[in-house]
Amino acid sequence: MTKGLDVVVLVLAIITVAHLLSSQTNRENMGKNEIVLVTPCSRPQNLKKLEESIDFEKVSMWYIVYDCRKMAFEKRYEGNPKVTEIECKEEGTSGNQCRNMALDQIKSGMVYFLDDDNVIHPDFWTLDAPKGKIVTFNQITDDLGGVRKGDDVRVGYIDTAQFFMDRSLIGERRFVNDKYEADGIFVVELYEANKDNWVYMDKIAAYYNKLKWVFK
Numbered sequence: 584m585t586k587g588l589d590v591v592v593l594v595l596a597i598i599t600v601a602h603l604l605s606s607q608t609n610r611e612n613m614g615k616n617e618i619v620l621v622t623p624c625s626r627p628q629n630l631k632k633l634e635e636s637i638d639f640e641k642v643s644m645w646y647i648v649y650d651c652r653k654m655a656f657e658k659r660y661e662g663n664p665k666v667t668e669i670e671c672k673e674e675g676t677s678g679n680q681c682r683n684m685a686l687d688q689i690k691s692g693m694v695y696f697l698d699d700d701n702v703i704h705p706d707f708w709t710l711d712a713p714k715g716k717i718v719t720f721n722q723i724t725d726d727l728g729g730v731r732k733g734d735d736v737r738v739g740y741i742d743t744a745q746f747f748m749d750r751s752l753i754g755e756r757r758f759v760n761d762k763y764e765a766d767g768i769f770v771v772e773l774y775e776a777n778k779d780n781w782v783y784m785d786k787i788a789a790y791y792n793k794l795k796w797v798f799k
Contacts, residue, residue, distance in 0.1 A: 617712055618642045619692040619750070621685040623671075623678025625650040626699045629794055630659060636702035639665055643692050648681035679758035679765045686757060693718075695747035696766070700794045707788040717748035717773055718782045722789040726796050734783045736774045738767035744789040746770050752777050 622633060624647050637645065648669045649656055660666035667688070673680040682696060693712045697703060710720065719733035722745050733745045743766040752773060759765040774781055 617693050617714070618747070619689050619694050620645040620697050621682055621689075621694060622647045622697045622699055623650060623681030623685075624648060624699045625654070625678065627654075627657070627659065629699045632702055632794060633697060633699065636705075637697075638708045641708055644689075645697075646685040646688065648678075648684050650675075650678060650681055673760075675760040677763050677765065679760050679762070683757040683760070686753060689750050691750050693747050694750050694753065696743045698743060698792070700792045701744055701790055702793050704787065704789050706786065710784060710786070710788055711782075712747075713782060715749050715751065716780050716782045717746060717752055717770075717777055718784060719746045719770075719774075720784040720786055720788040721745070722791050723787055723793075724791040730787065731791065732785075734785070736771055736781075738764055738771050741767055741770055742789070742791055743770075744791065748773060749780075752780060 618641055620637065620642055622630075622645065624630065627649070630647065639645075642665060645666045646669065647660070647666060648671050651670050651672050652674070656670040658668045660668060669681075669684055669688075671681045671684050673684070675681070675683075678698065686694070693714075695703075695707075704723070707720075710718065712718070719736060719741065721733050722731045722742055723729065724731050731740070731742065731745065733741065735741065756769070756772060758769050762768065
C-alpha cells in the first residue's frame with residue numbers, strides 16, 4: 584500500500600514539475616526576443632509615444648512601414664538595430680498595405696500589430712508567448728474602462744491590438760488592402776484555419792486606439 588502511494592506521489596510530482604517547466608518556458612519565450620512589432624505609420628508624430636510603451640528587451644524587431652502616398656519618407660530610427668523602417672507607396676486602406684509589406688519581410692517570431700494611434704498595454708509584456716499559437720486577449724476600449732473580450736473572434740468585433748500569432752501560422756495570408764475591416768477578416772481566417780492552435784487569455788492586455796481617446 585505504501586509503495587502504491589509512493590508511486591502516486593512520484594507521478595504527481597513529475598506532472599507538477601513538467602507543468603511548471605512548461606509555464607516557465609512560455610514566460611521565457613516572451614523574453615527571448617520573440618516578439619516582432621509591425622506599425623503602419625501615417626502619423627509619425629505619434630511614434631515617440633509608441634516607442635515609450637515598448638519593452639525592447641522582449642522584441643526582436645519593430646517594423647515601421649510609412650504610408651508615403653502623402654508624405655516624404657524620413658527615417659527616424661536610423662542606426663537602431665531593433666527598428667526597420669520601410670517606405671510604402673502602395674494603395675490601401677487603414678494601413679493594410681503597410682502591414683502586408685512588413686509581413687513579406689518577417690520570417691519568424693510572434694507578430695503583433697501596433698497601430699500608430701495606439702500604445703502597448705503594460706500587461707501585454709506579461710503574457711505567455713507560446714510558439715506555434717495564435718493568442719487573443721481582452722482590451723480596454725475607452726477612458727471609462729469599457730472592455731472588449733478576446734474570446735469573440737468575429738469580423739467587426741475583434742480588434743487588431745487583441746491578437747498576436749506565430750509567423751509560421753500566417754504563411755502567405757495577407758490583409759485585404761481595400762477593406763477597413765481587414766483586421767477582423769485576417770484574424771478570423773487565421774482562427775478558422777488554426778482552432779487547435781488558438782489560445783485565449785482572459786486578461787486585459789491591450790488598448791483600443793488609446794492615443795485618440797487620451798488626447799481627444
